Amino acid sequence: MPHPAPHHRTERLDQDYDGIRRAARLLRQGGLVAFGTETVYGLGGLATAQKTVERIFQAKGRPSFNPLISHFAAAEAAFAEADMAIPLRDMAYDLARRFWPGPLTLILPRHAESRLCPAVTAGLDTLAVRVPKGRAVEELLRLTDQPIAAPSANRSGRVSPSTAHHVLDELEGRIDAVLDTGPCQVGLESTVLDLTGTIPVLRRPGGVTLEELQEVCGPITVADHETADGQNHRPSAPGQLTSHYAPSLPVRLNATHIQPHEAFLTFGEQTAEGATPALSVNLSHSGNVEEAARRLFAGLRQLDRAATRHGLTTIAVAPLPENGLGRALKDRLKRAAAPRPAEPASPSA
Numbered sequence: 001m002p003h004p005a006p007h008h009r010t011e012r013l014d015q016d017y018d019g020i021r022r023a024a025r026l027l028r029q030g031g032l033v034a035f036g037t038e039t040v041y042g043l044g045g046l047a048t049a050q051k052t053v054e055r056i057f058q059a060k061g062r063p064s065f066n067p068l069i070s071h072f073a074a075a076e077a078a079f080a081e082a083d084m085a086i087p088l089r090d091m092a093y094d095l096a097r098r099f100w101p102g103p104l105t106l107i108l109p110r111h112a113e114s115r116l117c118p119a120v121t122a123g124l125d126t127l128a129v130r131v132p133k134g135r136a137v138e139e140l141l142r143l144t145d146q147p148i149a150a151p152s153a154n155r156s157g158r159v160s161p162s163t164a165h166h167v168l169d170e171l172e173g174r175i176d177a178v179l180d181t182g183p184c185q186v187g188l189e190s191t192v193l194d195l196t197g198t199i200p201v202l203r204r205p206g207g208v209t210l211e212e213l214q215e216v217c218g219p220i221t222v223a224d225h226e227t228a229d230g231q232n233h234r235p236s237a238p239g240q241l242t243s244h245y246a247p248s249l250p251v252r253l254n255a256t257h258i259q260p261h262e263a264f265l266t267f268g269e270q271t272a273e274g275a276t277p278a279l280s281v282n283l284s285h286s287g288n289v290e291e292a293a294r295r296l297f298a299g300l301r302q303l304d305r306a307a308t309r310h311g312l313t314t315i316a317v318a319p320l321p322e323n324g325l326g327r328a329l330k331d332r333l334k335r336a337a338a339p340r341p342a343e344p345a346s347p348s349a
């Protein structure tokens with residue numbers, strides 16, 4: 001059965017004291033609650049409860065070999081789950097002091113006595129931890145006082161949600177509640193930095209830039225995303241699933257020339273030659289990359305819906321900046337444009 005029938009209505013909670021308290025209570029009882037972070041909305045559940053975590057995978061239709069990030073209120077609680085000797089410990093604390101709360105996820109060796117259930121880490125001996133930023137999510141994590149596993153709150157392989165509305169579009173009836181914390185401030189997922197080897201490895205570019213990380217860590221290896229295999233195959237390293245963030249229409253990158261059947265996603269003052277696009281979205285008229293990041297996922301969803309209605313067949317994307325946050329923007333668009341696994345994407349995998 002590809003789509004388990006919706007079991008009940010999803011509660012909408014406001015980010016006031018009562019709403020946050022209700023969300024914390026549901027989480028402590030083993031419920032699934034989506035909430036906004038500074039990056040994207042997460043689909044949260046107790047990271048210590050195997051049954052709850054299995055429900056997260058089920059609600060998303062996520063392959064069980066793809067591990068989740070655990071979210072904490074503070075670095076000390078996050079690092080208590082990890083097994084770190086001195087040089088690694090120092091680097092982890094330096095990074096935490098500089099970037100937490102904030103859009104950085106650290107991959108660390110798992111402590112033999114970690115409370116996280118095996119499903120969260122997909123049975124690996126490493127774990128992914130982060131301390132997210134935002135008044136409501138910080139309060140929620142303090143009140144819950146437990147590690148919260150939270151992948152992005154979208155169906156596996158689809159575009160990540162940056163509003164509560166996006167979450168309900170895909171997960172209504174499949175989760176217990178959504179805490180509406182407004183639109184996300186960064187708009188792209190956290191940067192994933194792997195500290196388990198001798199040199200740190202950037203596994204996913206995100207809200208903290210490579211340049212900022214290098215100021216703290218020195219040399220960093222950038223994982224080669226091109227080697228990843230597509231989401232129905234176990235990737236050589238998790239975090240590098242190729243086809244992802246996919247709207248329903250195909251995406252064409254670095255478009256400088258528009259065909260009549262194409263919608264146009266652009267940035268700054270770039271215009272394209274060829275046909276005048278029937279539909280276009282500009283991610284930032286002033287060419288501000290932070291603004292473009294904040295608007296990317298909503299822009300993709302909006303263009304996808306409108307283009308489909310207008311009978312257009314492709315989303316053409318203008319060339320985008322390469323550095324800083326541009327690296328993460330580009331990564332998400334490359335994955336949106338990557339070859340898709342055969343439909344339907346196996347939700348029960």
Ligand code: TXA
Pocket residue numbers: 037039040041042043066067068069103105107121124126127128132150151152153188189190191192203204237238239240241
């Ligand atoms: O900004 C974010 O990180 C959001 C918010 C909700 O916190 N979460 C998020 O989760 O993007 P998700 O599940 O969509 O992406 C988590 C990424 C995946 O690419 C996964 O493979 C990687 O982190 N990951 C998790 N645990 C890992 C591990 N032990 N080793 C390598 N990669 C890991």
Ligand code: MG
Pocket residue numbers: 151152160
């Ligand atoms: Mg995701």
